[in-house]
Structure formats: C-alpha cells, structure tokens
Amino acid sequence: MTAQGSKLGLDPAMVRAARHLARIAGQPIVDMARSHSTVSVERAVLRLAGLDGADEGGMPWVNRLVDAVRDTTGLEHGVALPAWDALVTGGYPDLATLARDAAAGQVKFRVPEGQDAAAARAAARAALARGFAVIDARRAQRESMIAETSDPPRPWIYLIVATGDIYEDIPQAQAAAREGADVIAVIRSTGQSLLDYVPEGATREGFAGTYATRENFRLMRAALDDVSRELGRYVRLTNYASGLCMPEIAALAGRERLDMMLNDCMYGIIFRDINPRRTFIDQRFSRQIHARAGIIINTGEDNYLTTADAVDAAHTVIVSQLLNEFFGAEAGLADWQLGLGHAFEISPEVPDSFVLELAHAQLVRELFPDAPLKYMPPTKHMTGNVFGGFLLDAFFNLAGVMTGQSILLVGMMTEGIHTPFLSDRDLALENVRYVARAAGRLGENFSPPPGGFVQQRAQQVLADAVELLRRIGSDGLLNAIADGTFGITRRPADAGRGLEGVFERAEGYFNPAAEFLEDPAVAGEGRQA
Amino acid sequence: MSGPVIRPYGDTTGDGRVQLSFTLPVPFGTERERAVAEGAALQLAAKMGLEPAMVVHAKGMGPAFTFFIVYGRASHLVDLSEVTVAEREFPVLPAAEINLRIRSGLGREMVVLGACIGTDAHTVGIDAILNVKGHAGEKGLEYYREMRVVNLGAQVDVTDLASRAKAEHADAVLVSQVVTQRDAHLAGARALADAFSAGAASGGAASGGAAGGERGGRPLLVVGGPRFDPTMAADLGVDKIFGRGTTPREVASYLVHALIPEPAAAAGAGA
Numbered sequence: 001m002t003a004q005g006s007k008l009g010l011d012p013a014m015v016r017a018a019r020h021l022a023r024i025a026g027q028p029i030v031d032m033a034r035s036h037s038t039v040s041v042e043r044a045v046l047r048l049a050g051l052d053g054a055d056e057g058g059m060p061w062v063n064r065l066v067d068a069v070r071d072t073t074g075l076e077h078g079v080a081l082p083a084w085d086a087l088v089t090g091g092y093p094d095l096a097t098l099a100r101d102a103a104a105g106q107v108k109f110r111v112p113e114g115q116d117a118a119a120a121r122a123a124a125r126a127a128l129a130r131g132f133a134v135i136d137a138r139r140a141q142r143e144s145m146i147a148e149t150s151d152p153p154r155p156w157i158y159l160i161v162a163t164g165d166i167y168e169d170i171p172q173a174q175a176a177a178r179e180g181a182d183v184i185a186v187i188r189s190t191g192q193s194l195l196d197y198v199p200e201g202a203t204r205e206g207f208a209g210t211y212a213t214r215e216n217f218r219l220m221r222a223a224l225d226d227v228s229r230e231l232g233r234y235v236r237l238t239n240y241a242s243g244l245c246m247p248e249i250a251a252l253a254g255r256e257r258l259d260m261m262l263n264d265c266m267y268g269i270i271f272r273d274i275n276p277r278r279t280f281i282d283q284r285f286s287r288q289i290h291a292r293a294g295i296i297i298n299t300g301e302d303n304y305l306t307t308a309d310a311v312d313a314a315h316t317v318i319v320s321q322l323l324n325e326f327f328g329a330e331a332g333l334a335d336w337q338l339g340l341g342h343a344f345e346i347s348p349e350v351p352d353s354f355v356l357e358l359a360h361a362q363l364v365r366e367l368f369p370d371a372p373l374k375y376m377p378p379t380k381h382m383t384g385n386v387f388g389g390f391l392l393d394a395f396f397n398l399a400g401v402m403t404g405q406s407i408l409l410v411g412m413m414t415e416g417i418h419t420p421f422l423s424d425r426d427l428a429l430e431n432v433r434y435v436a437r438a439a440g441r442l443g444e445n446f447s448p449p450p451g452g453f454v455q456q457r458a459q460q461v462l463a464d465a466v467e468l469l470r471r472i473g474s475d476g477l478l479n480a481i482a483d484g485t486f487g488i489t490r491r492p493a494d495a496g497r498g499l500e501g502v503f504e505r506a507e508g509y510f511n512p513a514a515e516f517l518e519d520p521a522v523a524g525e526g527r528q529a
Numbered sequence: 530m531s532g533p534v535i536r537p538y539g540d541t542t543g544d545g546r547v548q549l550s551f552t553l554p555v556p557f558g559t560e561r562e563r564a565v566a567e568g569a570a571l572q573l574a575a576k577m578g579l580e581p582a583m584v585v586h587a588k589g590m591g592p593a594f595t596f597f598i599v600y601g602r603a604s605h606l607v608d609l610s611e612v613t614v615a616e617r618e619f620p621v622l623p624a625a626e627i628n629l630r631i632r633s634g635l636g637r638e639m640v641v642l643g644a645c646i647g648t649d650a651h652t653v654g655i656d657a658i659l660n661v662k663g664h665a666g667e668k669g670l671e672y673y674r675e676m677r678v679v680n681l682g683a684q685v686d687v688t689d690l691a692s693r694a695k696a697e698h699a700d701a702v703l704v705s706q707v708v709t710q711r712d713a714h715l716a717g718a719r720a721l722a723d724a725f726s727a728g729a730a731s732g733g734a735a736s737g738g739a740a741g742g743e744r745g746g747r748p749l750l751v752v753g754g755p756r757f758d759p760t761m762a763a764d765l766g767v768d769k770i771f772g773r774g775t776t777p778r779e780v781a782s783y784l785v786h787a788l789i790p791e792p793a794a795a796a797g798a799g800a
C-alpha cells in the first residue's frame with residue numbers, strides 16, 4: 001500500500017502531536033506491563049516450549065502446571081525457573097510428564113539459586129530456542145507458500161465462517177475461498193473469550209462460532225493450503241487473540257501458521273469486562289509473539305461504533321488506533337502488521353452520512369499510510385430490510401474502494417438476522433466485485449476541495465482526537481477507561497475478570513520467551529528496523 | 530364468523546403475487562442441468578402454493594448449488610379474523626411520567642439489574658436498553674433519574690445473577706439473549722427462571738416492590754432478544770419477553786406497569 005498524496009490538508013504538526021500524545025498516554029501502561037506478568041503469559045511460555053494436551057477433564061497441562069507452581073512457590077519469579085528446575089533435578093523426560101505429576105501433587109517446586117538456577121535457565125532457554133525455531137519455520141513456510149501461489153491484490157476480501165463445527169467450517173471456508181475470499185476468519189464460540197484456558201483438540205460444538213484450539217487451527221490451515229494451491233492464490237487464515245488467553249492463543253497461532261489475528265489493546269476491557277491490567281499485560285506479550293510470527297493483527301475500533309454514535313465518537317476511533325499503533329510498535333510489530341480497524345456505522349438517516357464516512361475513512365488512510373487497514377461493514381443500521389441492507393453494503397464497498405482500504409470485511413445483507421446463507425455470501429461478493437470493477441479508479445480521481453466539507457470534517461475529527469489524547473495523558477489511560485471514554489462503557493482498573501491472574505514480577509523474575517522477544521539480537525526481522 | 534379475506538398484493542387487488550429466493554443443492558452447469566434446476570425450483574414453488582410461478586433469476590454457486598429468485602401467485606388466502614397478536618397490556622409513557630410514577634408509587638429508586646447470561650457475550654441488546662446512549666433515538670434506562678441501573682455485562686452466571694439481585698434488592702432483572710444456535714436463548718431463559726425460583730425456595734427474602742409477593746419474592750424477570758417469541762413468557766417461566774425492535778421506553782413503561790400499582794385517579798387519563 002503506497003501512501004496517497006494528502007487529500008485532507010492535514011497539518012503535519014497536528015499528526016505529530018497526536019502520535020506524541022499517544023506515546024505519553026501509553027508509556028505508563030507499557031511500564032506496568034514490563035513489571036508485571038499474568039497466568040496466561042506464564043502458560044504461553046510453556047506452550048511456546050511445546051507443552052500441549054490436557055487432563056481427563058479437559059483442563060490443559062499448561063494450566064495444571066502453572067497452578068501447581070502458583071500454589072507452592074508462587075509465580076512471582078515466573079513459571080520457568082521452578083518448572084525447569086523440577087524438570088532437570090527430577091529427571092523428567094518432558095514437560096507433560098512433569099505437569100502430570102505436578103497436577104497429582106507429587107512435585108516439590110522451589111525457586112532455585114546459584115548453580116541450580118543457572119541449570120534451570122539454560123534448560124528453559126534451550127527449550128524456548130526450539131520453540132521459536134518452530135515459529136520461525138512457520139513464518140518461512142508462509143513466505144514460500146505465497147511464492148508458490150501468489151499474494152492477492154488489495155483490498156483483501158475477508159469472509160467469516162462460524163458453524164461451531166470445525167468439520168463444517170472447512171468446506172464452507174474452501175467454498176468461500178473459491179468464491180473469492182482472500183481471508184477466512186473462523187469466529188470463535190461466544191463463550192471462549194472468558195475461558196481462562198484454551199480448549200484442546202478438534203471441536204464440533206460451539207455457540208455462534210468454533211472454539212479456537214491448536215488442532216482446529218492446524219486442520220483449517222491445512223485445508224486452506226490445499227485450496228490456495230488449487231486457486232494459485234494464498235488464502236489467509238484469521239482467528240482471535242482476545243479474551244483471557246491472548247498470549248496463549250498467540251503462541252498457538254504462531255505454531256500453526258495463522259496469518260492474521262484479532263488483537264486489540266482495549267477490546268477485552270470494554271466489551272468483555274476483562275480487567276484492564278490483565279488485558280494490557282497479556283496484550284503486550286501476545287503482540288510480541290505475533291511480531292515474531294509475522295502475523296498481521298486486526299484491531300477492534302469498529303466495535304466502539306456499535307455502542308457509541310459513529311459521528312459523535314469518530315475521534316475515539318482515531319485515539320484508539322493511535323494507541324494500538326503505539327502499543328503495537330512498542331511490542332515489535334512493523335507497520336505492515338498493524339491492521340487497524342474502523343467501520344462504516346453512521347446512521348443512513350444522517351444527512352451526508354456517506355460523505356462523513358468518506359472523510360473518516362480517508363483520515364484513517366492518511367494517518368496510517370503503511371498499515372493494512374481493516375474496514376468493517378455496517379451492522380448497527382442493518383434493520384432486517386435486506387434490500388436496503390444490500391444498498392448500504394454497496395456504499396460501504398464504495399467507500400472502501402475510494403479510500404484505499406486494505407482489508408474489506410464483506411457485509412452481508414442479512415446481518416443480524418442469521419449466520420449467512422450460502423447465497424448471502426455469494427450476493428455479497430457480487431456486490432464487492434461490481435463496485436470494485438465499476439469504481440476501482442475513483443479513488444485516484446477523488447480530491448476533496450481545500451476547505452470543503454470532507455477536509456473540514458477530517459480535520460475536526462483529528463483535532464478532537466488530539467484533544468482527547470491530551471486529556472487521557474493528564475488523567476491516565478486507566479482512568480479514562482474507567483470513565484467510559486471508549487464505547488461509553490465504564491471499566492475501573494481494579495475490577496473485571498482475570499484480575500486474580502495478574503501479579504507483580506519479583507526481583508530475579510525469569511521469562512525465557514520474553515528474553516527472545518525483547519532482545520533485538522535474537523528476535524529477527526519481525527522487529528522494527 | 531369469517532373476517533376480511535385477503536391475498537398478497539403485487540400491482541392489482543387480488544393478484545396474489547409474491548417473491549421469494551432460495552438455494553437448491555443442484556448444479557447449474559450444462560444445459561440439461563439448468564433445465565433440471567429450474568424445474569426443481571418451480572416444483573418447490575408449486576408445493577409452497579405459488580402457481581403459476583416464474584424463475585426470474587437462477588445462478589450457479591460453485592459446482593453443486595443454484596440460487597433462485599422466483600415470482601408466483603400465492604394460492605393461499607389470509608383470513609384476518611384468524612390472526613392472533615399479543616396485545617401490549619400497558620401504555621408507553623413519556624420519560625417524565627415514568628420518573629413521576631416511580632417517585633410517587635414506589636417512594637424510592639427502582640433498582641434494575643441487567644446482564645447477558647450463560648455463554649452469550651453479545652451485550653449489544655442489553656446495552657441498547659440500559660446505556661444512557663439508548664437505542665432508536667430513545668435514551669436507555671440509566672437516563673431515568675428514578676432508576677438505579679446495574680449492568681453486569683456479558684456471560685453472567687445465572688446463580689451469580691440471582692444472588693446479586695438479592696444483594697442489590699433488585700426490583701427487576703433484565704436479560705438479553707442474542708445467541709440462538711441450538712435454541713440457546715430458550716435454554717438460557719429457562720435457566721434464569723430456575724435460578725430465581727431456587728433462590729426464592731431457599732429462603733430469599735422478598736426484595737421486589739409491592740408486587741414482589743406474587744412472584745414468591747423474586748424480582749420481575751424480563752427477557753429480550755431478536756429471536757424470541759413474545760408470547761412464550763409463561764412457558765419459559767419469566768414475566769415478560771421483548772422481541773426485536775424493542776425500545777428502552779417500552780421496557781421502562783412495562784416496568785412501571787408491572788411493579789407499581791396503577792394510580793386509581795389517573796386510570797384512563799394516560800392513553
């Protein structure tokens with residue numbers, strides 16, 4: 001995506017100020033994340049080291065092992081020191097055997113010191129080196145698959161499947177790819193974001209979606225590899241690193257070569273009532289893993305506009321994007337990995353609604369010229385009038401094409417009525433193709449007049465965003481979230497789910513995965529130059 | 530005792546013309562396949578009572594499916610006298626009057642608890658009713674001065690909801706259920722009713738308003754969601770079901786109607 005020349009007359013000083021203020025607002029959160037950890041971060045370390053499987057009740061071994069360490073020595077030094085110490089001194093063949101004994105209460109964990117600590121660290125580092133070698137190999141495999149097939153031109157067409165049964169999802173996803181989808185998103189079962197563990201194995205039951213599991217990831221990626229070869233076009237796979245297990249899902253996504261992941265810095269807080277600290281700590285570690293795995297993240301700003309008004313709250317989208325950009329870059333994501341989100345949600349009853357949408361979409365395009373922006377179709381004003389909805393989706397497609405959006409989530413005229421019929425999807429793709437064919441070059445011929453409505457609106461939204469960032473900078477981001485700044489939902493920092501899984505790192509905290517991810521010398525090209 | 534009998538209207542009274550679209554699992558490739566597909570669509574239309582019918586659009590979708598748009602003449606008649614509707618048993622009041630009725634009738638804040646229950650994480654519905662922002666141009670219940678709204682958000686366990694309702698002395702509990710796969714919304718509503726009846730049986734003190742006694746001491750249970758049938762409240766063991774398109778003011782008006790005795794003098798003046 002090359003930057004288009006500025007069409008909005010944005011003041012570069014204002015844009016710089018916005019980024020500067022986002023850094024000021026975000027830095028205290030980063031400092032907090034650097035001095036804390038969570039149960040999910042620790043479990044992700046074990047997953048990166050290759051610990052899979054679950055007990056008879058379906059509780060993963062990573063949970064059982066982390067819980068066992070937490071209940072005995074505590075987690076303040078990280079799970080790795082006690083776990084690999086027990087592994088080495090107990091002569092265990094692997095983590096799974098250790099976890100089994102630990103779950104049975106047969107392992108005496110300790111925080112080792114001196115030579116013992118050095119031995120535990122060395123063993124942990126060796127295990128993580130093997131783990132990251134797998135992730136690096138998956139990344140290379142993606143690049144060779146793209147070379148073998150082809151990389152589709154943008155905008156990428158993004159379609160959702162969500163049957164609840166991975167074996168139903170697979171033929172649907174393959175059919176969608178044949179019909180033109182460049183990206184397949186498997187929506188998760190609605191309960192998963194608040195599970196404090198990642199389910200195991202292939203799953204056939206889910207509500208309004210399919211569980212994210214390592215095996216489901218593997219099955220779907222393999223099926224899309226088949227169809228990519230058939231079509232000569234690399235079809236990307238997306239899932240969700242949101243909820244209580246962001247770092248673990250990120251680890252599994254890296255191990256199974258997912259290509260994009262939903263990963264927002266505040267979505268879980270606002271829409272799932274997950275504790276803000278838990279979210280920010282988990283978010284940072286999960287994004288570090290995505291950076292390494294070459295995964296593109298998709299952020300969730302579109303969601304704010306489903307609860308807040310899309311005109312009044314337009315600037316909160318920009319603020320959130322700037323924060324997501326800051327947090328993402330700090331975690332090592334390159335610009336090409338930042339799929340910042342926004343949405344076409346202005347009420348069609350508002351005069352000039354389409355012109356306002358153009359101003360907003362163009363503003364996002366110009367603020368983030370190198371980001372693969374993800375543009376979401378209307379949902380809030382899809383009323384059940386499928387004919388009106390089809391028209392609205394066409395206008396969404398037109399705005400997307402005109403403003404050079406990178407990833408278009410295809411709108412369904414039956415949005416809000418049912419999970420899409422085969423025919424809904426087919427008609428939706430017909431809609432996209434028509435608009436792209438008819439108006440693909442309209443963008444280069446679209447230049448809003450200086451001082452006109454579009455320019456004024458974009459400049460106003462940016463000014464409002466700067467003003468809000470200034471306020472967040474002085475009040476603190478956690479307070480702003482507590483006050484209901486985003487999505488009008490109030491979320492205090494000491495409430496919400498998963499708070500009990502947050503802890504402060506002790507002196508001597510050891511996280512062998514973080515060492516790989518934080519040190520540019522070992523982290524490789526996923527980090528920013 | 531037959532009422533007016535009507536037919537669908539295309540462009541002439543009594544023409545009975547309707548449109549529908551559907552997909553059949555048949556290929557649409559060769560000339561023969563196309564003929565078979567269109568014949569199949571017409572057969573379905575005839576069995577649905579559309580005769581004569583005309584396939585105006587047919588399109589193959591992949592190797593094994595065909596999409597159709599069909600127009601036809603419906604042979605069925607509609608007898609309006611046989612239509613049953615759930616009449617709204619309460620008037621929709623202006624916000625100011627709702628506040629006034631609570632103040633004078635209850636003499637304290639009305640406590641309203643809201644949640645999405647079970648595994649449902651879609652708070653759009655409950656937020657539309659409760660958030661100040663509201664829905665369809667109407668402010669949500671948080672906006673009503675005389676209501677204290679506690680929105681517990683997504684995926685609340687029904688037993689937690691019951692105990693929280695008791696702790697907050699809730700007058701009404703509002704639950705929204707969006708997910709309908711495998712009838713999750715119906716199972717959720719029943720689980721809600723069970724949790725509250727279990728709470729009352731285990732000695733839950735009456736916490737509702739004046740009418741709380743009629744419900745065994747439990748708060749008013751209100752369920753909403755786009756796919757609910759509003760006539761099913763009794764079957765599901767709840768007091769009221771709101772379907773698609775419900776506005777916050779309708780819900781507020783219902784709460785006032787159900788929880789606060791009608792002021793005798795004002796009866797009849799409201800409509």
